[in-house]
Amino acid sequence: MGLRSAEAAAPGYSFPLRPDNLRRFYKLDHLPIEIFEQWIDFCMENRIAVNLNDWGNYAQDFERLVARQLDAGGSAFCMAYANFSTGKPEERKKHNEDMVASIRPLYDIAKRRGWLERAYVYLNDEVGKEQYEYARELYGALKEAFPSLRLMQTFYKDDPIAGLGDLVDVWAPNTGRYKAEEFQARQKLGDQIWWYVCCGPGKPFANLMINWEGTDHRMLSWQNWKLGVTGNLYWGLDWWSENLSTEPRWPESPWDAASWRNDAGIAHHGDGYLLYRGRTYCRCPRCGWRICAMGSRTTSICGCLRRTCVGSRSRGRVKRS
Numbered sequence: 001m002g003l004r005s006a007e008a009a010a011p012g013y014s015f016p017l018r019p020d021n022l023r024r025f026y027k028l029d030h031l032p033i034e035i036f037e038q039w040i041d042f043c044m045e046n047r048i049a050v051n052l053n054d055w056g057n058y059a060q061d062f063e064r065l066v067a068r069q070l071d072a073g074g075s076a077f078c079m080a081y082a083n084f085s086t087g088k089p090e091e092r093k094k095h096n097e098d099m100v101a102s103i104r105p106l107y108d109i110a111k112r113r114g115w116l117e118r119a120y121v122y123l124n125d126e127v128g129k130e131q132y133e134y135a136r137e138l139y140g141a142l143k144e145a146f147p148s149l150r151l152m153q154t155f156y157k158d159d160p161i162a163g164l165g166d167l168v169d170v171w172a173p174n175t176g177r178y179k180a181e182e183f184q185a186r187q188k189l190g191d192q193i194w195w196y197v198c199c200g201p202g203k204p205f206a207n208l209m210i211n212w213e214g215t216d217h218r219m220l221s222w223q224n225w226k227l228g229v230t231g232n233l234y235w236g237l238d239w240w241s242e243n244l245s246t247e248p249r250w251p252e253s254p255w256d257a258a259s260w261r262n263d264a265g266i267a268h269h270g271d272g273y274l275l276y277r278g279r280t281y282c283r284c285p286r287c288g289w290r291i292c293a294m295g296s297r298t299t300s301i302c303g304c305l306r307r308t309c310v311g312s313r314s315r316g317r318v319k320r321s
Contacts, residue, residue: 013076013194014122014152014172014233015274016051017043021238025249025277033061037068039275044072048237048274051078051122059102063109070118076231079106079119079149084131084138092134096141107146120150120170127155132163139167154196154233161186170194172233175220176201180227187228194231199260199268208234210257210270239272 017039023031036055043050052058052065066077080103085095103121110119121142127135139151152170153160156177160168171186172194183193197207197220206219224232241259243250255276258267 013049013120013231014051014078014196015043015048015237016054016235017237018054018239019056020054021240021244022277024244025240033057033064037065040065040069041072043237043275044069044074049074049076050237053078053081053122059106062106063113066110066115067113070115074118076118076120077115078122079103079110081122082138082142082151083124084134086131086134092137096138099138100141100145103142103146107149116148120152121146123151123153123168125154127153127160127164129158129160129163132160135164136167139164143167150192152194156200170231172196172231174198174201175205175223178227178229184228192231193229194233195229196233196235198235199262199271208270208274209268234274236272237275238277240277241272 085092150169154172156174170192206216257269260271
């Protein structure tokens with residue numbers, strides 16, 4: 001991967017790789033961890049930091065998998081998903097206590113290994129204002145138990161900063177919801193800003209649809225650099241949808257690129273997968289991701305140049321023109 005600084009490391013901080021989809025495509029009764037690790041290695045070679053949480057024996061294999069990814073240059077990892085309960089008060093309290101208990105052994109391992117600065121918890125996905133009450137209960141319990149552990153919140157609507165601002169460390173809006181003034185103010189307070197795309201936003205925003213121009217893919221990383229957004233999320237690497245049941249398997253059968261359709265039935269070609277798979281566990285990244293990764297390499301170089309110029313100016317060696 002070359003450069004290993006925070007800005008040069010893999011830009012994909014939260015990219016779920018679903019082992020069950022690999023198992024189903026290859027018609028296996030059980031997916032060996034060694035095959036899953038091959039996919040992790042391949043993703044890191046292509047600057048994608050995998051969400052490891054969907055691995056069936058995640059708690060048991062946590063240290064092994066996280067160490068492998070971080071040793072390959074990963075700059076962050078998702079320690080756990082944390083979804084709140086909307087049940088009765090006593091049910092919510094029990095749920096939150098169980099959530100803290102499930103994270104505790106992972107936290108202890110990360111603390112022992114010196115990984116806490118690179119760890120985060122993925123909070124309830126795309127929270128809305130009608131859920132803030134439940135969110136505050138769980139997030140407050142997590143903050144009390146693990147004050148140094150980053151909590152990351154995704155959203156595409158409403159104003160979670162007003163409702164949850166004292167509990168969240170990393171804000172991850174959909175790029176269509178991003179407002180520079182709003183989020184740069186949070187950065188000045190010490191929060192981090194990541195963002196994501198999925199089936200939206202549509203044009204004129206950049207996205208990773210397979211039938212969009214390559215400039216749309218590359219611009220995602222350029223926009224990270226321009227606006228100081230330090231992380232990317234994407235909801236799937238191998239959401240191969242109908243292609244999991246096609247007989248015979250691709251490439252003998254045509255590939256169905258419409259992995260996701262919205263409520264109106266409109267296809268979002270390529271949404272939810274950045275990787276293809278081959279006959280014998282071989283892997284291939286989508287061209288769109290290769291282009292996006294090229295853009296991230298450009299911004300990595302810009303990051304190195306920025307640090308060099310700032311350092312030189314502080315020593316009086318470079319003057320602004």
